[in-house]
Amino acid sequence: MAELAHCANCDKVFVKTIRNICHTCYLEEEKMFDKVYAFLRIKENRSATLQEVHEATGVPEKTIIRFVKEGRLRTAKFTNLTYPCDSCGAPITSGKLCKNCVSKIEADLEVAEREAERKAKRQKTYFLLEDDE
Ligand SMILES: [Zn+2]
Ligand SMILES: [Zn+2]
Numbered sequence: 001m002a003e004l005a006h007c008a009n010c011d012k013v014f015v016k017t018i019r020n021i022c023h024t025c026y027l028e029e030e031k032m033f034d035k036v037y038a039f040l041r042i043k044e045n046r047s048a049t050l051q052e053v054h055e056a057t058g059v060p061e062k063t064i065i066r067f068v069k070e071g072r073l074r075t076a077k078f079t080n081l082t083y084p085c086d087s088c089g090a091p092i093t094s095g096k097l098c099k100n101c102v103s104k105i106e107a108d109l110e111v112a113e114r115e116a117e118r119k120a121k122r123q124k125t126y127f128l129l130e131d132d133e
Pocket of ligand 2: 085086087088089090097098099100101102
């Protein structure tokens with residue numbers, strides 16, 4: 001039996017495919033992608049910001065961001081096509097977090113790891129002492 005799902009875009013119920021949006025929205029989105037792509041193909045537009053692309057094409061910013069996140073728009077070429085970091089809002093061109101937030105999380109992880117190691121050691125010492133008695 002076909003599995004039904006709610007379209008992530010318009011909330012309409014549709015038969016689930018590999019996409020999480022319905023066919024109507026998919027066609028609409030492809031049209032939007034063509035518009036964005038056609039705009040960015042023009043050399044002078046390559047340095048456009050998200051806001052500028054949105055204004056020129058009428059495509060919602062969050063849709064353009066999704067194209068970037070899905071890797072359909074190569075931000076290596078479009079250097080100003082940035083969107084905010086999920087954590088601090090700094091402009092980024094790939095992933096969910098900026099470099100600062102990534103290294104902060106990595107540092108936090110390291111601290112947590114060291115803390116866990118210290119606790120493990122302390123426990124070992126405790127057990128050793130206990131064995132001595
Ligand atoms: Zn839909
Ligand atoms: Zn950040």
